[in-house]
Amino acid sequence: xxxxxxxxxxxxxxxxxxxxxxxTGHLRGKEISYLTLVDIVEPQPPKGATCPVxxxxxxxxxxxxxxxxxxxxxxxxxxxxxxxSGEAETDYDKGYRxxxxxxxxxxxxxxxxxxxxxxxxxxxxxxxxxGAPFPDPIPDDFNLTPLTSYGTQKAMGEMLLSDLSRRGFxxxxxxxxxxxxxxxxxxxxxxxxxFSGIIREPLNGQEAILPVDDDVLHWMASPRAAVGFxxxxxxxxxxxxxxxxxxxxPGVAATVADEIDTLRKIGGEARVKLIRRVPNDAIKQIVxxxxxxxxxxxxxxxxxxxxxxxxxxxRTYIEDENISI
Amino acid sequence: xxxxxxxxxxxxxxxxxxxxxxxTGHLRGKEISYLTLVDIVEPQPPKGATCPVxxxxxxxxxxxxxxxxxxxxxxxxxxxxxxxSGEAETDYDKGYRxxxxxxxxxxxxxxxxxxxxxxxxxxxxxxxxxGAPFPDPIPDDFNLTPLTSYGTQKAMGEMLLSDLSRRGFxxxxxxxxxxxxxxxxxxxxxxxxxFSGIIREPLNGQEAILPVDDDVLHWMASPRAAVGFxxxxxxxxxxxxxxxxxxxxPGVAATVADEIDTLRKIGGEARVKLIRRVPNDAIKQIVxxxxxxxxxxxxxxxxxxxxxxxxxxxRTYIEDENISI
Numbered sequence: 001x002x003x004x005x006x007x008x009x010x011x012x013x014x015x016x017x018x019x020x021x022x023x024t025g026h027l028r029g030k031e032i033s034y035l036t037l038v039d040i041v042e043p044q045p046p047k048g049a050t051c052p053v054x055x056x057x058x059x060x061x062x063x064x065x066x067x068x069x070x071x072x073x074x075x076x077x078x079x080x081x082x083x084x085s086g087e088a089e090t091d092y093d094k095g096y097r098x099x100x101x102x103x104x105x106x107x108x109x110x111x112x113x114x115x116x117x118x119x120x121x122x123x124x125x126x127x128x129x130x131g132a133p134f135p136d137p138i139p140d141d142f143n144l145t146p147l148t149s150y151g152t153q154k155a156m157g158e159m160l161l162s163d164l165s166r167r168g169f170x171x172x173x174x175x176x177x178x179x180x181x182x183x184x185x186x187x188x189x190x191x192x193x194x195f196s197g198i199i200r201e202p203l204n205g206q207e208a209i210l211p212v213d214d215d216v217l218h219w220m221a222s223p224r225a226a227v228g229f230x231x232x233x234x235x236x237x238x239x240x241x242x243x244x245x246x247x248x249x250p251g252v253a254a255t256v257a258d259e260i261d262t263l264r265k266i267g268g269e270a271r272v273k274l275i276r277r278v279p280n281d282a283i284k285q286i287v288x289x290x291x292x293x294x295x296x297x298x299x300x301x302x303x304x305x306x307x308x309x310x311x312x313x314x315r316t317y318i319e320d321e322n323i324s325i
Numbered sequence: 326x327x328x329x330x331x332x333x334x335x336x337x338x339x340x341x342x343x344x345x346x347x348x349t350g351h352l353r354g355k356e357i358s359y360l361t362l363v364d365i366v367e368p369q370p371p372k373g374a375t376c377p378v379x380x381x382x383x384x385x386x387x388x389x390x391x392x393x394x395x396x397x398x399x400x401x402x403x404x405x406x407x408x409x410s411g412e413a414e415t416d417y418d419k420g421y422r423x424x425x426x427x428x429x430x431x432x433x434x435x436x437x438x439x440x441x442x443x444x445x446x447x448x449x450x451x452x453x454x455x456g457a458p459f460p461d462p463i464p465d466d467f468n469l470t471p472l473t474s475y476g477t478q479k480a481m482g483e484m485l486l487s488d489l490s491r492r493g494f495x496x497x498x499x500x501x502x503x504x505x506x507x508x509x510x511x512x513x514x515x516x517x518x519x520f521s522g523i524i525r526e527p528l529n530g531q532e533a534i535l536p537v538d539d540d541v542l543h544w545m546a547s548p549r550a551a552v553g554f555x556x557x558x559x560x561x562x563x564x565x566x567x568x569x570x571x572x573x574x575p576g577v578a579a580t581v582a583d584e585i586d587t588l589r590k591i592g593g594e595a596r597v598k599l600i601r602r603v604p605n606d607a608i609k610q611i612v613x614x615x616x617x618x619x620x621x622x623x624x625x626x627x628x629x630x631x632x633x634x635x636x637x638x639x640r641t642y643i644e645d646e647n648i649s650i
Contacts, residue, residue, distance in 0.1 A: 131568060143468045145569040152488040156481045163477040243456060244470040
């Protein structure tokens with residue numbers, strides 16, 4: 001029997017993770033006995049759960065909240081809660097409070113339980129921990145020089161995760177997610193939103209804004225692949241990961257032009273015509289500092305697998321979201 | 326006219342920095358008009374100062390202290406205050422409180438002044454931000470994977486320094502100091518203390534303990550070189566440093582055997598006989614995770630210069646500390 005806590009369970013990836021947990025029913029070779037789902041808004045309970053599910057709305061960065069959340073000693077903690085890149089850049093205080101202080105309070109709450117408690121903590125970091133200039137591709141041992149406050153906060157969380165794991169207070173795995181494409185539903189505040197928007201909106205018969213040039217290359221993964229990374233991160237043996245508990249996840253390197261070609265192939269030229277080019281220097285500036293392509297041999301050696309191609313990413317979106325073309 | 330705040334002014338490097346500031350009398354092309362010297366114990370006022378000097382004992386990590394320290398808007402802040410590696414490893418809470426929270430409070434206090442205030446902040450980081458396995462030499466763009474809590478705290482401070490500098494709240498320069506050898510005076514709690522001890526104690530006619538093997542290679546700089554790095558860090562143009570405001574300082578790569586050979590050359594075989602080998606597995610373990618040798622082209626291109634050799638390091642010690650051989 002294993003109990004699970006998911007922070008950020010109402011977010012897009014969080015909801016898909018919870019659905020997968022319920023569908024699978026077990027983790028680390030044990031039946032899932034208890035699911036606690038937390039977010040700033042109360043998460044929807046998943047359909048078809050056979051174990052008890054508790055949902056809770058709270059700001060986990062508030063004093064005392066993290067202690068309450070881990071008091072029942074969950075065996076696995078998925079920490080997906082974060083302020084996204086765009087908002088962390090515009091609201092300096094909120095970004096540091098949630099992304100840095102919140103993560104630290106969570107980790108410290110785990111540590112303070114003591115008594116041999118050492119849960120697997122799966123922490124979602126981001127490729128935003130990297131900043132230009134880059135080699136191409138970026139190797140696993142490249143330094144973290146974030147060019148956003150979001151990337152800085154995620155990188156600091158990675159450092160804490162490794163140190164607390166090294167000291168035996170928890171058994172952490174930090175994964176740097178590629179940009180998640182195609183995000184279903186409404187656009188969020190992330191500056192990377194257009195990578196999804198130029199596929200999602202045209203497939204839904206709506207106009208999409210493209211703020212950058214067609215040759216922008218980016219590192220992407222489908223929501224389904226991201227959930228796969230999270231599940232695999234709960235399963236792997238921490239000992240085999242080494243002292244650096246954080247690593248870049250595999251992805252698909254695709255340009256905006258690749259995206260448009262795929263949209264044309266799957267949806268036809270009429271859909272492509274729904275993309276409206278509105279160059280935005282602020283977004284161009286942010287994107288120019290982002291990494292493009294990685295060499296992810298650490299993740300590969302630990303068994304993480306990416307989407308097969310950008311076309312596969314779009315077909316996964318159509319399948320998982322029941323989009324009619 | 327320029328005003329200066331030194332945190333950690335009672336430490337060995339801090340005292341030498343203050344002496345150099347008083348001796349030089351100017352910084353960044355301006356006369357030094359005011360010196361504020363702070364440490365957990367009240368720093369000694371320097372001899373020969375021609376400007377007002379204020380000395381203060383305080384724990385800068387306590388709430389409200391950092392705000393008071395920067396309220397007068399010093400033009401240059403040297404932040405040398407830290408819990409050393411050995412103590413940060415044995416006292417988890419104290420290490421995070423001083424090295425991480427203290428640094429953050431200082432940087433935040435600077436930010437909160439606002440009103441265009443953007444001082445040069447010189448932050449002493451450490452090569453302990455790096456952890457094995459390493460390439461040899463370690464390049465400037467190698468990732469930070471500290472294997473101690475001290476290294477983790479220093480690396481997190483580096484991240485903050487870069488982010489606050491990028492956002493225009495301060496003009497930070499973070500320098501990763503090599504291990505400082507030969508430290509004068511008493512041994513401190515750093516696990517690296519023996520690198521100095523096996524020179525200092527025999528030159529003073531006393532026995533020294535050597536806990537590691539003779540082939541251990543390490544990256545070192547004299548206190549005089551370290552003060553030179555700090556002074557140069559106050560002078561350089563932040564724009565030329567780029568978005569990553571932290572870099573590894575040049576040093577001398579020497580083995581314990583190199584150290585002993587130099588001791589023999591300068592002090593004779595009788596001095597070498599004062600080194601007593603007492604293998605210590607705990608120290609060996611810590612040292613095995615430390616970096617050995619760097620390729621420091623970023624620092625070189627910005628004009629930082631190292632000691633000429635390990636022999637030069639020892640001769641600097643003899644000269645600066647008036648040691649009679």
